[in-house]
Amino acid sequence: MKSSNRIIVALDFDGRRAAEQVVDRLGDECRFYKVGLELLTAAGPDLVESLVARGNEVFLDLKLFEIPNSVAGAVRAAGALGASMVTVHAMGGTDIMAAAVAAARDFPRLRVLALTVVTSMTGSDLTDIGVNASTEEQVLRLARLASNAGCHGVIASPQEAAQLRDVLGAGSLIVTPGVTLPGTSPTEHARPGTPRAAITAGASHIVVGRSVTRAEDPVAAVRLVRADFGL
Ligand code: C5P
Numbered sequence: 001m002k003s004s005n006r007i008i009v010a011l012d013f014d015g016r017r018a019a020e021q022v023v024d025r026l027g028d029e030c031r032f033y034k035v036g037l038e039l040l041t042a043a044g045p046d047l048v049e050s051l052v053a054r055g056n057e058v059f060l061d062l063k064l065f066e067i068p069n070s071v072a073g074a075v076r077a078a079g080a081l082g083a084s085m086v087t088v089h090a091m092g093g094t095d096i097m098a099a100a101v102a103a104a105r106d107f108p109r110l111r112v113l114a115l116t117v118v119t120s121m122t123g124s125d126l127t128d129i130g131v132n133a134s135t136e137e138q139v140l141r142l143a144r145l146a147s148n149a150g151c152h153g154v155i156a157s158p159q160e161a162a163q164l165r166d167v168l169g170a171g172s173l174i175v176t177p178g179v180t181l182p183g184t185s186p187t188e189h190a191r192p193g194t195p196r197a198a199i200t201a202g203a204s205h206i207v208v209g210r211s212v213t214r215a216e217d218p219v220a221a222v223r224l225v226r227a228d229f230g231l
Contacts, residue, residue, distance in 0.1 A: 006199070007225055008059050008175070010034040010209035016043035022213050023051065029222045032084075034059040034207055045081050052082035059085035059175075059207075063115055065092045068099035075100045079107030085175070087155060090114040090142035097149035111153060111173060114146030119157040119178035136160060140167055147172065158193025158201060165202030177207040181224055195228040 009030050011019040019039055023030075033056055035048055040060070051058050060083040064071045071088060078086040088100045097114055104110040116139040117126070123134050131138055139160045144167060146154055153173025156164055164174050176198045198206050208225055215221035 005032060005057075006203075006205045006229075007195075007222065008032045008034050008205055008207045009212050009222070010036065010061075010177070010207050011039050011213065012036055012209050013039050013213070014042050015039075016047050019043065019047065022218055023054075023056070025218050026212075026222060027219075029219050030212075031055060032057045032059065032205075034061050034209075036061040037063070045077075048081040048083060057084040058082065059087075061087050063087050063089055064096065064100065065089040066096065068095045071096045072099040072103035075103035075110070075112065076106065079104060079110045082109075084109050085111050085113055085173075087113050087115050088151075090116050090146045090151075090154070094145060094149045097146055097151055101150040101152075112151050113153045113155050113173060113175055114142065114149075114151045115155045116142040116146070116160075117156070136163065140164070143167055153204065158198035158203065158206075161193075161198055161201035161203045173204045174202055175205045175207060176203040177209070179206045179208045179211075179225075181208075181211045181221070181228065195225045196230055199229055 007030060011033050013019045033051055035058055048058050060078045062074055064074055075086055088097055100112045104112050117135050126135060126138055139156050140163060143154045143164050147168055153175060154164060155175050157178045158176045161174050161176055179195055179198055195206050212218050212221040
């Protein structure tokens with residue numbers, strides 16, 4: 001896999017114009033974008049189709065947590081837009097993950113990723129919601145569940161990537177947000193890591209947002225990420 005295809009830039013914007021400005025500036029430096037609920041809701045699904053039509057891959061970060069029938073419908077809608085990745089909450093259980101995987105079969109390029117524990121959560125947040133496990137234990141438990149349900153991969157923090165690679169084997173995707181550039185202070189990510197740390201630990205892709213999209217020079221920022229890979 002080319003290193004440029006392993007960097008996903010998160011377009012966390014409140015409108016189409018700002019997002020397209022970054023995409024235009026990055027050009028061939030980045031061909032993989034994450035569209036989340038904010039941008040999807042603000043700009044509409046046309047933006048996803050337009051990104052795909054312009055030769056980009058799109059990770060549609062829907063974080064689905066619904067009844068299986070509704071999850072399947074949303075996954076089909078994501079596939080119809082041309083998305084390459086879509087997310088479902090592993091905490092929603094086997095049925096919704098299996099429904100997502102079944103719905104994705106009609107779209108050969110679409111991969112279903114299970115969200116384990118969001119990178120902003122800590123052990124005490126898990127205790128608050130009645131989960132008596134460390135974040136690490138919970139991530140691994142949910143990853144096994146996701147794998148058994150047929151998911152193509154998981155979302156996890158860089159700090160769990162190595163153990164996940166052991167558990168999931170070589171074929172699974174491991175996509176890690178919570179990536180910060182060396183020398184910058186972490187934002188609200190509780191379990192951050194550098195691009196190199198994430199990739200060395202076994203991540204297949206990294207997601208980087210504000211460090212690139214809010215940089216004065218987004219192209220230079222993406223190049224820094226790639227340089228940090230050391231691949
Ligand atoms: O922090 P950054 O702007 O790089 O975030 C990029 C993506 O990482 C966001 O779109 C979000 O989905 C994810 N993220 C996360 N946990 C956080 C912050 C961001 O999973 N605490």
